[in-house]
Amino acid sequence: MARKFFVGGNWKCNGTAEEVKKIVSTLNEGQVPPTDVVEVVVSPPFVFLPLVKNLLRPDFHVAAQNCWVKKGGAFTGEVSAEMLVNLDIPWVILGHSERRLILNETNEFVGEKVAYALSKGLKVIACVGETLEQRESGTTVEVVAAQTKAIAERVSNWADVVLAYEPVWAIGTGKVASPAQAQEVHFELRKWFHANISPEVAATIRIIYGGSVNGANSKELAAQPDVDGFLVGGASLKPEFIDIIKSAE
Ligand code: PEP
Secondary structure (H helix, E strand, O other): OOEEEEEEOOOOEEEEEEEHHHHHHHHHHHHOOOOOOEEEEEOOHHHHHHHHHHOOOOOOEHHHHHHOOOOOOOOOOOOHHHHHHHHOEEEEEEOHHHHHHOOEEEEEHHHHHHHHHOOOOEEEEEEEEHHHHHHOOOOOHHEEEEEHHHHHHHOOOHHHEEEEEEHHHHHOOOOOOOOOHHHHHHHHHHHHHHHHHHHHHHHHOOOEEOOOOOOOOOOHHHOOOOOOOEEEEEHHHHHOHHHHOOOOO
16 A cells, blocks of 8 residues: 655744744645645644644644643643644644653653554654764664654554654754665664564555755655655745655655
């Protein structure tokens, strides 16, 4: 079964209401391949989710950038999976390296979050990736396998998961992984799914790349056999996001 190309835009903690409206109108005017070729999901900050959902073209969808690990309640500052479902937000990004590294989210905590979000009916973009130090010490595959295993121990429904491989050293640095470097890790992750989950999940799960993707490098990365799309940070706030979506063709 062919894996449909997936392009996510992670807007992170950026934008004013005016800027967000401008980004949405640029997206709404963009000519992109049809929905049977590419799935597009953009992820504004929580406070702008309803605004973006209301204004965004119907063939693009929205994602939250995080959600709480269990049912809501006395957890000041958190947003629950139930709230996202209540607002009809279909996707959530979990385990982004900025949360793992700055907010100390462990592999196990991310695994629990993914399991809870899925159990409430959300679809999840789950992020994994190694630091520069880990890459230089030769432990990249070990690191991303351990991050994936902590999710796999708690999850059985992989149909609603997109796995984003995002090497930390490539995020927001302008230092993109080469197509060969991305392909190598995506191939190893798929091999891991084959050996530890099932051949079917290995063949169908979308593994997307994130880390300084832009309009100039996306085509070559997209040509790699195990690269099924992108999670884009900085460039998702710019008109070149449309060019990145077009690399699906
Ligand atoms: C990200 O944070 O998910 C990301 C890939 O950022 P950037 O594209 O800016 O490197």
